[in-house]
Amino acid sequence: MALVVAAIGATAFVLQFERVQVNRGSQKRGWLILTAMSAGAAVWCTHFVAMLAYRTDAQAVLVPSITIASLLIAVVGSGLGLALVEQRAPNMLRRAAGGVIFGLSIAAMHFTGMAGYRFDGIVTWDPGYVAAAVVVSVVFAIGVVLALTQEGMPRQRVVGATLFTLAVALLHFTGMTALQIDALPLSDSALGPHDREALAAIAAIVGMLVIANGVAAAFIDKRARSETKLHFERLKVTDALTGLPNRNRLREIIRARIDQAELEGERFALVKIDLDRFSDVNDLHGHLVGDEVLKIAATRISAPLSHADSAARVDGDEFALLVSGGDYDRISRLLSYIRSSLAKPMPLDGAEVRVAASFGVAVYPRDGDDGPALSRNADLAMARAKSQGSRQACFYNPELDEEVRRRRELAADLKAALAADDGQLYLEYQPQSDISLSRVIAYEALLRWKHPVSGLVSPELFIAVAEEYGLIVQVGNWVLGTACHEAAGWDAGIKVAVNVSPLQFSQSELPRQVRMELDRTGLPAARLELELTENALLADRDQALRIIGSLKTLGVGLALDDFGTGYSSLETLRSFPFDKIKLDRCFIAEPDAPVEETAIVRAVLALGQAFSIPVLAEGVETEEQLAVLQQEGCRLVQGYLVGRPSARPDFTPSYLHAGAALT
Incomplete structure (x- = not known):
């Protein structure tokens, strides 16, 4: 029975010590107190339950004050040892010192608890066994601390709980071996068998309640942290405004679709969608209305998609679609429907807002065999659609989009030249x-621009590019x-x-x-x-x-x-x-x-x-x-x-x- 109590207490201790390790600040201190209480209660309960099996002809009287003091010693000592271990950047020496304090507190609890018994007899202790009990307690406690604080150690929970159980059990049995009692005549004040069992049962129940409370708190905290972590992981890949996947998630989806397409020999299309003159909506109606427009646009864009298609918000007023199949007619019909849907009035803030959009399409693998290339070419096609004011989606065309690509590269080079101020730009x-x-x-x-590769760039060209970008x-x-x-x-x-x-x-x-x-x-x-x-x-x-x-x-x-x-x-x-x-x-x-x-x-x-x-x-x-x-x-x-x-x-x-x- 005592081993069961010790094992349960050890499990609770390990679970709660994990909470100490992952929390910070006041939460860390709170969990440290709970862990110390569970460790002390586990040792204390194990001791009193084990005493039920101890047989001697001498009767005993239990001293409450010393018994309570033994519990406090176990709790406080455990807390001090664990606090030393959990200070910032603990080294091996500090972990060992914490284990020593932890082990000594377990031993001190045992011998103080034994001092709480007043036997009707002559009590003697074997110094060798006493020393052995203390050494066993300290060695195994150090092992517990090292196991639970060693990063990357597999099954460290099991090892830590096992060593904790052994520390308590071996201490008790070694310590009791050191005890010898020569019985004297019975005293009327001695505890009867039923009294001893009742006290042990009460001690076990109280201790188990403390441990159970700590275990429940540990599970609740772990569940809350898992849910919070899951929530933040979801936020990292989800656009907070529209609920659609964001740019990072879109990259992951594209990679997965490419892997699938390579295995199955399928095609799919990446569609970039940019809301035309969306800044006018913000300027005329304010950003709150602009946000509502983006929400409605996201709903209208994603509504007609099949389960095999995906929508994402890339940035600002830009969205993206992944459309399975790569069939030009189907893509054109789908985008025509989305265009018509977006053009419908959006009743917001007492006014009807209408938006138009430009669509650029790149089809895998014809227009790009990896995610970045596919995305760039869809952007180029979208830019062509926007510049032409086209009412139809523009599919990527290398010849037609080469000029757009060149102007984009020129804009990037011009931006770099402005930042570097390295003599590329000069005045005549x-x-x-x-x-x-x-x-x-x-x-x-x-203004003149001497490009490091292309040489002198026409002012008419780079000024137009500067205005465009x-x-x-x-x-x-x-x-x-x-x-x-x-x-x-x-x-x-x-x-x-x-x-x-x-x-x-x-x-x-x-x-x-x-x-x-x-x-x-x-x-x-x-x-x-x-x-x-x-x-x-x-x-x-x-x-x-x-x-x-x-x-x-x-x-x-x-x-x-x-x-x-x-x-x-x-x-x-x-x-x-x-x-x-x-x-x-x-x-x-x-x-x-x-x-x-x-x-x-x-x-x-x-x-x-x-x-x-x-x-x-x-x-x-x-x-x-x-x-x-x-x-x-x-x-x-x-x-x-x-x-x-x-x-x-x-x-x-x-x-x-x-x-x-x-x-």
């Missing part, structure tokens, strides 16, 4: 001259900062002109960015001129007025670029305080040009004169063009005739006054 400066004064008044900063603001800020830094070292009378894209101008932070660069470089604001197109002013007229007002407060000059190619309204010149008008190169007339072209030049010059704004003609390349401009009264010019772009502007007097030869 083209002079702007006042031919009436025969001098250069400013240099326009022109959301890099234009970074590019604009780089040009602004670099131009201010380099112009700060020029002669005091020379300005630098910097182009500002419509998207960069729409940023409310532009005045702060300009001021920061002026402060950083020390360039006077009066020597910086920002060139804006009329299109930049049309998106939000009120904001444009505020931004231009802030820039003028800084003292920066403003030029209206490409005049004549946009709306070119009088209202623009009346509303915005420009310091210069730049006449686009397409209106620069030759002497034999049609009368209409010369009339346009004359009209723009007249507008400039009416509003007291000087006009600069771009793209002047021939003497004949210059003669026409001079005849019409234009004195500010820019073009190859005056000077080609150069990374190192020439500030020598002969160059600055080179315009004298043109007058």
